[in-house]
Amino acid sequence: MSFKQVFISPVGRKITMGLTGIFLILFLIVHVGLNLCVFGGEDMFNSAAHFMGGFWVPRVLEIGLFVFLLTHIVQGLMLEMSNRAKRGVGYRVNYGNRGSKWYSRSMGLLGTIILLFLILHLSDFWFPNRIHQHFLLDGEINLYEKMQDTFSNLVVVIAYIIGCIALAYHLLHGFQSAFRSIGVYNKKWLALLKCIGTGFSIIVPLLFALIPVSFYLGWI
Numbered sequence: 001m002s003f004k005q006v007f008i009s010p011v012g013r014k015i016t017m018g019l020t021g022i023f024l025i026l027f028l029i030v031h032v033g034l035n036l037c038v039f040g041g042e043d044m045f046n047s048a049a050h051f052m053g054g055f056w057v058p059r060v061l062e063i064g065l066f067v068f069l070l071t072h073i074v075q076g077l078m079l080e081m082s083n084r085a086k087r088g089v090g091y092r093v094n095y096g097n098r099g100s101k102w103y104s105r106s107m108g109l110l111g112t113i114i115l116l117f118l119i120l121h122l123s124d125f126w127f128p129n130r131i132h133q134h135f136l137l138d139g140e141i142n143l144y145e146k147m148q149d150t151f152s153n154l155v156v157v158i159a160y161i162i163g164c165i166a167l168a169y170h171l172l173h174g175f176q177s178a179f180r181s182i183g184v185y186n187k188k189w190l191a192l193l194k195c196i197g198t199g200f201s202i203i204v205p206l207l208f209a210l211i212p213v214s215f216y217l218g219w220i
Contacts (some may be wrong), residue, residue: 017079020071038214107174116163127141172197
């Protein structure tokens with residue numbers, strides 16, 4: 001398979017989606033671990049955030065993250081349009097959840113909600129921090145205080161909860177689908193991946209959602 005086919009052929013797109021999906025799953029593990037430092041207090045969280053934002057290795061990985069994320073989004077959109085074109089007017093018989101789960105059929109919608117949530121999240125934290133670092137040149141902002149202020153707004157908290165719910169359903173299908181896309185078809189391994197994926201899809205988004213809720217309710 002040529003480099004061009006990796007990005008334009010149906011098989012190549014699925015493989016790309018699988019590899020970028022696995023990378024993003026690993027990122028979620030790191031990101032949720034960093035966010036949970038808020039429960040250790042302001043100093044602990046800001047120290048962890050400073051390491052991720054100031055040390056050169058995470059900054060290089062950050063560039064890779066954006067590349068993989070954009071690739072995942074673009075390839076997902078291309079696959080969704082391709083699938084819609086193949087279906088045409090759709091099937092005459094709607095089997096509903098007997099054929100596949102609703103979230104498996106709604107990955108485009110879930111992905112769109114997550115993209116909107118991601119834009120909100122970046123505008124709340126990442127962009128302000130980088131602007132202060134590179135343009136205002138007055139160092140990093142106090143992200144712990146920024147989170148306290150941001151999550152004092154109930155509307156924002158609800159938006160984050162909706163984003164986490166969309167992420168949970170996206171992962172329910174996407175976790176095992178990512179490994180299928182790179183060639184994992186063994187029934188034993190798929191059963192294990194389904195079990196791990198279900199747990200991951202529930203626990204990680206729940207931990208993410210716990211943070212804005214905890215700030216809003218004063219648990220932190």
